[in-house]
Amino acid sequence: MTETKSIRVAINGYGVIGKRVADAVLAQDDMDLAGVADVVTDWRLRPVVSKEIALFGATHEHANAMTDAGLTVSGVLDDLLGQADVVVDCTPKRVAAKNIETYRTREIRFIIHGGEKHEVTGHSFVAESSFDSAIGRESTRVVSCNTTSIVRTLSTLKWAGLLKRARGTLLRRATDPWESHQGGIMNTLVPEPEIPSHQGPDAQSVDPDLDVVTMAVKVPETLAHLHYWSVQLTRPAEKEEVLEAFRASSRIALIRTKDGLAAINTVKELMADLGRPHDSLYEVALWEDMLKVERDELFYAYMVDNQAIVIPETIDAIRALTGLESDADSSIARTNASLGIRQRFF
Numbered sequence: 001m002t003e004t005k006s007i008r009v010a011i012n013g014y015g016v017i018g019k020r021v022a023d024a025v026l027a028q029d030d031m032d033l034a035g036v037a038d039v040v041t042d043w044r045l046r047p048v049v050s051k052e053i054a055l056f057g058a059t060h061e062h063a064n065a066m067t068d069a070g071l072t073v074s075g076v077l078d079d080l081l082g083q084a085d086v087v088v089d090c091t092p093k094r095v096a097a098k099n100i101e102t103y104r105t106r107e108i109r110f111i112i113h114g115g116e117k118h119e120v121t122g123h124s125f126v127a128e129s130s131f132d133s134a135i136g137r138e139s140t141r142v143v144s145c146n147t148t149s150i151v152r153t154l155s156t157l158k159w160a161g162l163l164k165r166a167r168g169t170l171l172r173r174a175t176d177p178w179e180s181h182q183g184g185i186m187n188t189l190v191p192e193p194e195i196p197s198h199q200g201p202d203a204q205s206v207d208p209d210l211d212v213v214t215m216a217v218k219v220p221e222t223l224a225h226l227h228y229w230s231v232q233l234t235r236p237a238e239k240e241e242v243l244e245a246f247r248a249s250s251r252i253a254l255i256r257t258k259d260g261l262a263a264i265n266t267v268k269e270l271m272a273d274l275g276r277p278h279d280s281l282y283e284v285a286l287w288e289d290m291l292k293v294e295r296d297e298l299f300y301a302y303m304v305d306n307q308a309i310v311i312p313e314t315i316d317a318i319r320a321l322t323g324l325e326s327d328a329d330s331s332i333a334r335t336n337a338s339l340g341i342r343q344r345f346f
């Protein structure tokens with residue numbers, strides 16, 4: 001029996017994250033996409049038309065410019081908010097923080113993303129860790145791609161009673177592929193000037209118990225991030241015990257170099273071959289055969305598709321805020337099934 005769709009979702013900002021959230025909302029059988037709002041008028045909005053998604057200008061000026069560019073416009077952001085139960089703000093860093101006054105005035109629930117600070121909503125979201133505390137809230141912040149991966153992985157070690165402290169080095173992609181003609185770095189590596197980098201403290205905004213320090217360096221590629229972790233365990237452990245702990249997250253996929261998945265480009269190619277929208281890797285792809293345990297020390301590496309990892313979290317955040325689902329596991333299972341998320345690719 002087909003379930004009646006009940007929650008209407010608005011998306012403000014149809015960029016890297018916004019367009020992926022839109023596709024994911026369309027894949028849910030308990031949500032409707034009310035429409036998307038943006039400020040641009042070029043090729044980036046053409047898929048909105050072809051997917052028959054209602055398009056809105058952020059303001060009347062933007063709506064008029066869209067009309068002049070030959071786009072069919074359904075109104076302005078304010079109209080869109082009037083047709084939705086929740087808005088997912090996917091505008092660039094620091095723009096979302098300015099929009100929240102509008103959302104509060106309209107008394108609409110809202111989700112912001114990792115470019116904003118924890119204080120903007122007072123709640124930070126990773127589905128497996130903070131779904132319950134988000135239920136019924138006015139707002140939450142889906143944390144950044146790197147932070148999502150850190151919370152997903154370290155939480156599993158914590159649940160297994162294995163985590164003492166974790167230290168990670170993050171190799172961060174230089175820019176997103178679609179805008180690599182506009183900037184990015186080439187033939188250099190750029191260390192973040194401060195240790196710790198912000199991702200470790202940010203993970204603590206979801207789970208203050210995590211003893212985590214991160215260091216980060218920007219690298220000259222656009223495919224994904226790569227993390228290297230060194231973890232002090234609470235006691236000596238076997239490799240299989242650690243792998244079993246990681247299997248407790250449905251959003252960590254164990255991969256093997258010996259299957260040919262020896263680099264981030266091969267994993268992205270596999271996602272394309274699996275027919276995933278935008279070649280999305282929603283899972284943390286963690287190398288099982290590289291992982292090493294030396295008594296009470298653990299070492300491992302994983303890949304984070306920065307453009308995709310926060311998409312399932314956003315879908316779960318919609319269910320939590322709107323009360324569409326009160327059980328984290330049920331929401332996660334539903335999202336995973338709709339997006340084809342798995343713990344193994346073959």
Ligand SMILES: NC(=O)c1ccc[n+]([C@@H]2O[C@H](COP(=O)([O-])OP(=O)(O)OC[C@H]3O[C@@H](n4cnc5c(N)ncnc54)[C@H](O)[C@@H]3O)[C@@H](O)[C@H]2O)c1
Nearest residue numbers: 013014015016017038039058090091092113114115145306
């Ligand atoms: N790109 C990533 O890898 C990534 C990963 C995780 C989280 N995030 C976070 O997600 C959020 C969105 O980032 P993004 O990479 O999708 O940005 P983006 O620049 O790709 O897209 C932003 C979109 O918002 C539109 N926009 C700009 N100002 C607007 C306004 N006032 N009203 C409506 N639309 C407006 C832009 O035209 C663009 O389409 C940020 O908080 C970012 O930190 C990004």
